[in-house]
Amino acid sequence: MARRTPAARPSRMLPADRRTQILEAARRLLEFRPVDELSVESVAREAGVSPGLLFHYFGSQRTFRQAVLEAAAEELLAHVRPDPALSPAEQLRAGITTFTDYVTRYPAVYRAVTRLGTAAGVRTLHRSARSTLAGWLNAALTAAGAPATPAVTLAVTGWLACMEEIVLAWLDDPTTDRAALEALCERSFYQLIRAALDDEDRWLLLRKRVTVRPPAPRPDEPPPAG
Known part of the structure; x- marks a missing residue:
């Protein structure tokens, strides 16, 4: 009688890969439920692992939810990272569109970070993400010739806070279409920068410069850092 070949055992994942697998399972569930309803049991079932394994990697349900929000913020920043080949105006428009894409798909995550961030870890996460976005916007404005003034x-920074509230209000009551929402966010950015410059001639010059794409790098030139 021929001997049966035993079924191959699944390969053991590296800890970092297993952690990523669990966080990706949680992200899939966030399309259908709020963060505070994300249980260890449901995520374990989605990831195909035991609940005990989640506690092994994350320690507690609270720490796990914090890790989920951190991973979501990192993913959002990766999506909205500006393309250096585009003009500042194109970067802004693309960033608003990508941002709206993400928060429309994961409204529970967005609300958790911006509205439910009472825990110190969530507040820090929110500030860090906003600081990164502000850094990109300020760099684009400076490259276009805007003065790096406190105003x-x-x-x-004020526009980022304003956009968050606009999008939150729209998620709660989408009485206008998405194109109008994005156009409002874009116009409000330019109006705030115009007010901050407080110089109409400088504003008109900047408004032209932000539409200009940077020169293409030479073939022998290294890619920009970051």
Whole structure:
């Protein structure tokens, strides 16, 4: 009688890969439920692992939810990272569109970070993500010739807070279409920068410059850092 070949055992995943697998399972579930309803048991079932394994990697349900939000923020920033080949105006428009794409798909994550961030870890995460976005916007404005004044910096930070509230209000009551929402966010950015400059001639010059794409790098030139 021929001997049966035993079924191959699944390969053992590296800890970092297993952690990523679990967080990806949680992200899939976040399309259908709020973060505070994300249980260890449901995520374990989605990931095909035991609940005990989640506690092994994350320690507690609270720590696990924090890790889920951190992974979501990292993913969002990766999506909205500006393309250096585009003009500042194109970067802004693309960033608003990508941002809206993400929060429309994962509204529970967005609300958790911006509205439910009472825990110190979530507040820190929110501030860090906003600081990264502000840094990109300020760099684009400076490259286009805007002065790096406190007023401009405050305008950028204020616009990010304003956009968050606009999108949150739209998620709660989408009485306008998405194209109008994105256009409103874009116009409000330019109006705040215009007010911060407080110089109409400088504003008109900047408004032209932000539409200009940077020169293409030479073939022998290394790619930009970051």
